[in-house]
Amino acid sequence: MKKTVVINVVGLTKRLIGEYTPFIKSFLEKGKASYITPVLPSVTCAVQSTYVTGKWPSEHGVVGNGWYIKDDCEIKFWKQSNNLVQQPKIWDDLKEKYPNFTCANHFWWYNMYSNVDYSITPRPNYLADGRKIPDIYTYPAKLRDDMQEALGTFPLFEFWGPKTTINSSKWIADAAVLTDKKHNPDLTLIYLPHLDYNLQRYGLDFDIISKDLLEIDEVVKQLVTHYEALDTRVILISEYGITNVNRPIHLNRVLRKEGYIAIREERGLELLDAGASDAFAVADHQIAHVYCKNSKDIDKLVKQIKQIEGVEKVLFGEELVKHKIEHERCGDIVVVADKDSWFTYYFWLDDAKAPDYARMVDIHKKPGYDPVEMLTDPKDKLVMAKVVGKLLKKKLGFRTVMDIIPIDANLIKGSHGRLNENLDDYPLLISNYNDGIGKEAIDAVEVREIIENHLLN
Incomplete structure (x- = not known):
């Protein structure tokens, strides 16, 4: 078996590789690359699950970064159990075939309680008094103490929120190197989120993001240099391309005005009561799942949603099957924004009545993804x-x-989630193993097989 590392450089596209990424540019020129035809939805959890299972969202069940849990009547984002991915992962099958195979996963999502040998994932302490203390969850448990003793506490507030910096990606990279030196796994997965931040804040403004590109290029250089010295097959991969946007769509506000959404008031502030609503949207970047209590409302809703400025596609029925997203977790309708637009979770009509979590970083309470958490006023x-x-x-x-x-x-100037038209905005797979990639463009479900080929050929 050939030692392999997969480095997930979030948001990396051909458009971004150049003057400000000299190392990645050199790695691309010396190696082999493929564009990855995006999967719908083109968001973190769905794409990563597709890569590691080789299956579509309709099969593995990860239809976004979050969804409506019908048994609980609650919308939940950023869950962490690996059991949520309903298909075998690459490491599951390889362990069955090759009992001595070992795998390390550093910060790819759904990384708790998986079958890998070494895992690290963010897991803050949520204290009874409301405080959130930075921490990680690891397997084996001792890895948590070893890493934070060697590297310091994981910089959680530089991983997400208005204070994000390169330090979180550096910490993850350093942890991966330490794991590799101590345990030498056959396959290592590494997640580097740094480009995700300012590309969403500012879009493709190179006057601003040039600094971010230079910073992530250095981290990638550090990792690749370490692994290539050990004769490792190295894959650089990305999940999606972030493009410029200028129009937020407040889909839940539209549904509220049409009488579909139920609101609960607490202390003069409003909460979305999903279980009591006839229909509501779970917003996730440039896609939204609309869940309907009564199937008879679907046709009417489709017509109403199609009229909203910025909406490009309204998928339901057989169209969900065609796009390989139909699943019990999926909305009855999936709405896709046009290239200039994205969806907010906002459901209140008066900012004075916005829930208290709206003005906080609170990824678990919000009934949708909120990129504005990366900003202050x-x-x-x-x-x-x-x-x-x-x-x-x-x-x-x-x-x-x-x-x-x-x-x-x-305030948000960049987004992702829809299927971009321009190849320069497609995610990429770049390898230093020239026989490991055979096509200019691959489907997202082919990534798993390519990783296996790197390991086994």
Whole structure:
């Protein structure tokens, strides 16, 4: 078996490789590459699950970063159990065929309770007083102490939120190298999220993102240099391409005005009551799942949604089958934005009645994905002073709410999730093993087989 590493450089596309990524550019020129035809939805959890299973979302069941759980009548995002992926993963089958095969997974999603030998994933401590303390979950459990003793506490607040930096990707890369030096796994998966941040904040503005490209290029160089010195087959891969957007679509507000959505009021603030709603949308970047209580409403809803500016496709019935997304977790309708648009989860009509979590980083309470969590209000010149004051209160033992996130979706300039038309915006697979890739473009379900070929041929 040939030692292989798969480095997931989030958001990497042909458009981004050049002046500001000299190492990646050189790696591409010396190796072999394929465009990856995007999977729908082109979002983190769905794409990663497709890569590691070789199956479509209709088969593995990961229809987005979150979905409506019908038994609980609750919308849940960013769950972590590997059991949510309903097909065997590459490491499951290889372990069955080759009992000595070993695998390490560093921060690819659904990384808890999987069958890999070494895993690290973010898992904060959620304290009874409301505090969130950075931490990780690992297997074996001792790996958690070893890593944080060697590298310091995982920089959770630089991994997501308004304070993201290259440090989180550096920490993940350093952890992967330490795992490799100590355990030498046959297959290693590594997730480097850095480009995800400013590409969503600012879009394809190279005056801003050039710094991010240079930073991630250095981290990739560090990793590839380490692995190539060990005669490792190296794959650089990405999940999706981020493109410019300028129009947020508030789909739940439209459904509310049409009378479909039920609202619960608490302390003068509004909450989406999904279980009591006739229809609601679970927004996830440029796609949204619309769940309908009564199937008789579907045709009417389809007609209404098609009228919304920025909506490109409204999929239901056989169209869901055609796009390989039909599954019990899938919405009755899947709405796809056009290239300039993306979907918010916003359901309130008056910002004064927005739920308290709307102005916070709270990925588990929000009934949809919220990229605005990466920003603070640019109009609030005192925001950093407020943050310092709130942190001081926390250190003194007072309960406080970090309500510093704006609720202005127009601040977001980049998104993904739909099927991009331009090859320059497709995800990529680049390898230093020239016999490992045979086509200019591959389907997302072919990635697993390519990884296996790197290991076994």
